[in-house]
Amino acid sequence: MTVNELAAKCSLNPVAVPDGEKEVEGGYAGDLLSWVMGRARENCAWITIMSNINIVAVASLADIGCIILAEGVTADENVIATANEKGVNILSTQMTAYETAVAIGKLI
Amino acid sequence: MNESLTFHFDVDGTDFTSAGQASANVKRSLRQLGLAPDIIRQVSIAMYEGEINMVIHAGGGEADVTVFEDKIEIVLKDHGPGIKDIDLAMQEGYSTATDTVRSLGFGAGMGLPNMKRYTDEMHIETEVGKGTTIKMYVNLTD
Numbered sequence: 001m002t003v004n005e006l007a008a009k010c011s012l013n014p015v016a017v018p019d020g021e022k023e024v025e026g027g028y029a030g031d032l033l034s035w036v037m038g039r040a041r042e043n044c045a046w047i048t049i050m051s052n053i054n055i056v057a058v059a060s061l062a063d064i065g066c067i068i069l070a071e072g073v074t075a076d077e078n079v080i081a082t083a084n085e086k087g088v089n090i091l092s093t094q095m096t097a098y099e100t101a102v103a104i105g106k107l108i
Numbered sequence: 109m110n111e112s113l114t115f116h117f118d119v120d121g122t123d124f125t126s127a128g129q130a131s132a133n134v135k136r137s138l139r140q141l142g143l144a145p146d147i148i149r150q151v152s153i154a155m156y157e158g159e160i161n162m163v164i165h166a167g168g169g170e171a172d173v174t175v176f177e178d179k180i181e182i183v184l185k186d187h188g189p190g191i192k193d194i195d196l197a198m199q200e201g202y203s204t205a206t207d208t209v210r211s212l213g214f215g216a217g218m219g220l221p222n223m224k225r226y227t228d229e230m231h232i233e234t235e236v237g238k239g240t241t242i243k244m245y246v247n248l249t250d
Contacts, residue, residue, distance in 0.1 A: 034160075034218035037153050038225060042145075050213045057128030061135060061152040063145070078125075086132070 001108050003066045003089045006045065010103045012068060012091035015075050016083035024065035027104050029097050033058050040064060045108065047100050051075045059088045066090065068104075070097040113141070113175040119159050121168025124212060130171045131156040141175065143248070150246050151180055154226040157219045158184040158242060164209050165189065166240065182227075182244040190236040198224070 004020035006012065014020075028040035029047040033054060040046055042063035048055065051073050059067050066089035069075060075083075075090060083090050093100055115137060117130035135152045155171065162169040166188020174181045191197050198220050205215025224230050229245040 031213055032216035032218070033213040034157060034216045034222055037157065038218050038222040042149060052212055053125045054127065054212060054214070057132070057156065061128065061131055061149075061156045063149050 003091070006066070006104060006107065007091050009107055010093070010100075012093050015069065015090040015092050016080045017089050017091070018084045018087045019089055022065055022089060024108055026108060027101060029101050036064075037062050045104055047097050047104075049073050049097065051079065053079050053082060055079070056082045056086055056088050056090075059083075060086045064088070068093060068100055070095060070100045112177075113137075115173045117171045117173075119162045119168045119171055121163050121166060124163060127160055127163045128156050131159055134173050138175070138180075147180070147246060147248065150226040151182065154223045154244050154246070155182050155184075157222045158182070158244075160214055161219050162186045162188070164205055164214060169239075176248075178247065178249050179228075180246045180248065182246075183241065184244075185239070185241045187239040190238055190240055191232065191234040192236055194232055194234065 001024055002021050003024055006024055024045050025043045026041055027045045030036050031048050031050045043065040045066050045068055046064045047068045047070050049071050051069055055067055069092040072094045115134055119130055120126055131152050138148045166186035169186030172183045196202050200221045201217040203215045203217035209215045227244040228247045231243045234240040
């Protein structure tokens with residue numbers, strides 16, 4: 001399933017979607033960046049409430065499929081600009097991290 | 109490819125927002141060389157963890173990456189405080205990072221373990237008060 005399809009089916013808001021046709025496989029939830037680097041699989045949907053600029057670097061270097069900011073968390077303009085520049089997809093939702101995981105777990 | 113390719117970077121120790129630039133540059137270069145995606149991912153993650161460590165603990169440092177025919181070498185050198193107890197530092201979850209660093213999502217105590225996890229070989233030379241040099245190797249052949 002592509003990032004665009006996932007966003008549409010789970011009603012996730014596009015925050016920065018420079019590569020919406022990227023395929024997403026599986027998911028990961030966590031806010032400790034090194035933990036994510038160590039455990040998240042490539043091309044996964046990463047659910048987090050962390051929204052600082054470093055999430056873009058982590059997602060880019062670890063080949064994350066898309067970041068999903070849960071619990072109504074928003075991203076600053078510089079985070080959005082950097083994500084677009086680096087080709088990192090970011091979606092957002094008002095759902096909790098758990099609800100988000102349940103929703104995407106039914107699809108991918 | 110008989111001649112090895114080298115990349116050198118100075119890692120800025122003052123700015124968390126720019127941390128990862130050296131790793132991103134290496135990743136881009138390795139892609140241009142046409143290396144396998146999983147190899148590139150291993151190198152990128154190991155190097156980013158090292159880069160973050162240099163920013164958190166050592167006020168920056170230097171990174172040198174060399175692409176040999178059969179392996180990639182990553183050398184990270186800093187003049188920070190050194191590591192007092194390497195065995196402890198290698199334990200998942202052990203960290204000396206400050207609360208500020210932790211609030212950014214770092215300091216989970218997974219940096220060195222991740223560097224070891226994603227490389228085939230890792231050597232740490234450290235002296236308290238002098239600094240730390242970490243050499244990591246990722247094999248290009250089985």
